[in-house]
Amino acid sequence: MSATVEKTADEPPKTADERILQTSPLKKLLSRPELGSVVGALAVFVFFAVVADGFLNASSLSTVLYASSTIGIMAVPVALLMIGGEFDLSAGVLVTSSALISSMFSYQMTANTWVGVGVSLLVTLAVGAFNGFMLTRTRLPSFIITLGTFLMLTGLNLGFTKLIDGTVSTKTIGDMEGFPSARAVFASTLSIGGVDFKVTILWWLGLVALASWILLRTRAGNWIFAVGGNQDAARAVGVPVAATKIGLYMGVAFGAWISGQHLLFSFDAVQSGEGVGNELIYIIAAVIGGCLITGGYGSAIGSAVGALLFGMTSKGIVFAEWNPDWFKFFLGAMLLLATLLNAWVKKRAEATA
Amino acid sequence: MARFRTWAVIALTGALSLSLGACSSTGGKRAEDARNAAAAQGRAAVNTPRWTFAMITHSGDGDTFWDIVQNGAKQAAVKDNINFLYSHDDDAQQQAQLVDAAVDKKVDGIILTLAKPDAMKAAVARAEKAGIPVITVNSGSEESKAFGALAHIGQDETIAGEAVGDELNKRGKKKALCVLHEQGNVGHEQRCDGVAKTFRGTLQKLYVNGTNMPDVQSAIEAKLQADRSIDSVVTLGAPYADTAVKAKGDAGSKAEIDTFDLNAQVAAELKSGTLGFAVDQQPYLQGYEAVDLLWAYKYNGDVLGGGKPVLTGPQIITKDQAAALAEYTERGTR
Numbered sequence: 001m002s003a004t005v006e007k008t009a010d011e012p013p014k015t016a017d018e019r020i021l022q023t024s025p026l027k028k029l030l031s032r033p034e035l036g037s038v039v040g041a042l043a044v045f046v047f048f049a050v051v052a053d054g055f056l057n058a059s060s061l062s063t064v065l066y067a068s069s070t071i072g073i074m075a076v077p078v079a080l081l082m083i084g085g086e087f088d089l090s091a092g093v094l095v096t097s098s099a100l101i102s103s104m105f106s107y108q109m110t111a112n113t114w115v116g117v118g119v120s121l122l123v124t125l126a127v128g129a130f131n132g133f134m135l136t137r138t139r140l141p142s143f144i145i146t147l148g149t150f151l152m153l154t155g156l157n158l159g160f161t162k163l164i165d166g167t168v169s170t171k172t173i174g175d176m177e178g179f180p181s182a183r184a185v186f187a188s189t190l191s192i193g194g195v196d197f198k199v200t201i202l203w204w205l206g207l208v209a210l211a212s213w214i215l216l217r218t219r220a221g222n223w224i225f226a227v228g229g230n231q232d233a234a235r236a237v238g239v240p241v242a243a244t245k246i247g248l249y250m251g252v253a254f255g256a257w258i259s260g261q262h263l264l265f266s267f268d269a270v271q272s273g274e275g276v277g278n279e280l281i282y283i284i285a286a287v288i289g290g291c292l293i294t295g296g297y298g299s300a301i302g303s304a305v306g307a308l309l310f311g312m313t314s315k316g317i318v319f320a321e322w323n324p325d326w327f328k329f330f331l332g333a334m335l336l337l338a339t340l341l342n343a344w345v346k347k348r349a350e351a352t353a
Numbered sequence: 354m355a356r357f358r359t360w361a362v363i364a365l366t367g368a369l370s371l372s373l374g375a376c377s378s379t380g381g382k383r384a385e386d387a388r389n390a391a392a393a394q395g396r397a398a399v400n401t402p403r404w405t406f407a408m409i410t411h412s413g414d415g416d417t418f419w420d421i422v423q424n425g426a427k428q429a430a431v432k433d434n435i436n437f438l439y440s441h442d443d444d445a446q447q448q449a450q451l452v453d454a455a456v457d458k459k460v461d462g463i464i465l466t467l468a469k470p471d472a473m474k475a476a477v478a479r480a481e482k483a484g485i486p487v488i489t490v491n492s493g494s495e496e497s498k499a500f501g502a503l504a505h506i507g508q509d510e511t512i513a514g515e516a517v518g519d520e521l522n523k524r525g526k527k528k529a530l531c532v533l534h535e536q537g538n539v540g541h542e543q544r545c546d547g548v549a550k551t552f553r554g555t556l557q558k559l560y561v562n563g564t565n566m567p568d569v570q571s572a573i574e575a576k577l578q579a580d581r582s583i584d585s586v587v588t589l590g591a592p593y594a595d596t597a598v599k600a601k602g603d604a605g606s607k608a609e610i611d612t613f614d615l616n617a618q619v620a621a622e623l624k625s626g627t628l629g630f631a632v633d634q635q636p637y638l639q640g641y642e643a644v645d646l647l648w649a650y651k652y653n654g655d656v657l658g659g660g661k662p663v664l665t666g667p668q669i670i671t672k673d674q675a676a677a678l679a680e681y682t683e684r685g686t687r
Contacts, residue, residue, distance in 0.1 A: 053458070060457040067450045158536050168539060172471070263446065269471035271445055273536050278444070314447075318454040324440045325414070 033290030034302030036341035052319035068311030075285035079303035085228035085295025092278035098260025113178035128253025132246030161272035187266035211300035228295030404461035425640030445472035452476035467493020508634035508666035514547015534563030573600035623675035634666030
């Protein structure tokens with residue numbers, strides 16, 4: 001809990017209230033949710049720097065960062081949602097849906113591509129709101145609700161694309177008005193000191209900063225921790241539980257919209273069958289970064305570190321010239337290790353408090 | 354405790370005597386070792402520098418077809434003194450990132466598949482900017498040249514489909530079912546459309562979930578039960594042919610099962626007459642030729658195909674040729 005406690009003026013100074021105890025900086029550090037993942041990320045970085053030839057080249061690191069950002073943009077809102085105590089299994093295909101809507105709307109209406117981008121944002125947010133609304137109304141577990149949305153979206157992606165375009169991928173919109181400027185926003189490459197960096201890295205860092213600010217500095221952030229920690233207690237003290245959860249799902253939808261537009265404007269055509277399975281990768285990144293499955297604990301920075309771990313591992317294996325068949329094994333082992341480390345650090349931090 | 358020990362000893366001796374006295378005189382690891390001993394010996398046949406070639410495909414995890422492509426590529430790599438790297442991802446964005454990683458590594462040549470051409474465009478351009486020659490294999494014959502690749506090696510899916518349609522006509526079929534096991538794969542759509550183009554009967558498409566075999570079987574079964582007039586089923590991958598055979602048996606249908614691509618099981622079933630015919634695109638060649646052509650380009654500036662795709666298929670395989678292929682499919686090269 002990061003609720004701010006206001007000291008009343010007439011409090012006797014002698015009584016040592018545990019809420020206003022000065023904690024040492026080290027202890028503060030130890031109780032950070034992302035500590036375990038930072039240690040893990042450093043270890044993985046050093047490991048690949050030693051074994052993988054060319055891993056430390058600037059261009060290689062930029063590729064690693066790009067790979068991390070494509071996961072990280074989604075891992076941030078998914079982490080927030082998990083801190084709020086819920087799941088979203090539809091996040092992976094929602095990215096593809098968002099790209100498909102944007103592309104097909106622009107093409108079929110022969111509209112400026114920015115119109116498609118706007119429509120896509122509205123529809124994607126509506127799907128997020130639908131998830132949140134169904135959850136708060138039906139009281140069913142989010143696992144079930146979003147599993148249903150996931151399946152429906154997968155079918156809609158394929159069905160609509162086949163129905164409208166006659167094939168399984170969208171038609172090109174690269175020659176339409178607004179495409180160059182949209183590409184600049186969502187999928188451009190920035191050259192810094194002779195090294196090319198993808199713009200998604202900026203989006204990612206921006207989202208991490210925004211989410212951290214919301215979590216740690218705003219009332220909404222306290223609400224997120226509260227509904228994830230104990231929903232009924234939160235409701236009893238006047239936290240708008242339903243609104244918070246719907247907002248969190250819409251946050252995931254917003255992330256999916258950014259990722260989807262990036263897909264569309266970097267590749268110009270979208271495959272309708274993609275995105276399935278990515279939702280688990282977002283969840284893995286959030287969990288490695290210190291989010292608890294039970295909610296009420298975690299951080300946005302942690303999710304970024306989790307995504308970075310994922311990016312480093314998936315590309316590091318290539319740089320190290322290993323057989324990629326083992327990648328999933330490493331990922332699973334990393335997930336377990338990171339989670340164990342998180343649990344251990346958390347226990348130590350609580351024991352010495 | 355003592356009793357437990359007695360039982361353990363009895364169980365152990367039993368297991369040992371069973372394993373010793375129950376050797377199979379056919380198949381198994383021993384037969385495989387014998388085959389390997391008889392296979393091509395790996396030794397570089399050239400004295401060019403040790404170049405590094407990376408192959409990046411759109412294959413999912415654990416795919417038979419891509420194992421055969423890899424086998425071809427690896428054998429050519431040994432012969433040409435090449436350090437061969439393989440990576441794959443069925444997600445377009447991930448595949449593009451793997452190509453980026455290969456460019457970062459400054460490899461000497463890249464072999465890739467263009468199943469999702471739009472997603473690969475930027476990555477291929479980046480490779481060319483870095484001066485790395487690119488050869489495309491298997492999919493993307495239309496885009497390969499436009500992207501600036503040296504050559505494309507593979508099968509034109511539409512032509513392959515047309516060959517299947519002709520063969521079905523030859524066999525006097527009237528109503529065929531095309532089983533697509535990967536929704537969203539453009540190449541698969543082209544195959545079925547190719548069949549429809551030349552086939553004089555009616556062709557229906559059936560979409561199944563290829564990652565779930567029981568599901569594939571029940572879907573085909575239901576279709577065959579619902580429509581008794583279907584007289585041939587065309588599957589788009591070797592592992593699905595066997596599943597279709599099982600579905601046909603359970604549904605009590607008379608349909609003939611035909612398939613794209615080969616594996617050991619398909620070869621055996623062609624031989625026994627369980628399957629009608631297979632259309633092969635010779636994946637071994639796709640891997641082998643890609644590595645070999647890159648080598649020839651690096652060594653001698655040679656390019657094959659004259660700007661047109663180098664076709665490795667379709668090759669229609671029926672009962673007559675199946676016997677000769679059994680040995681090759683066993684060792685994973687056909």
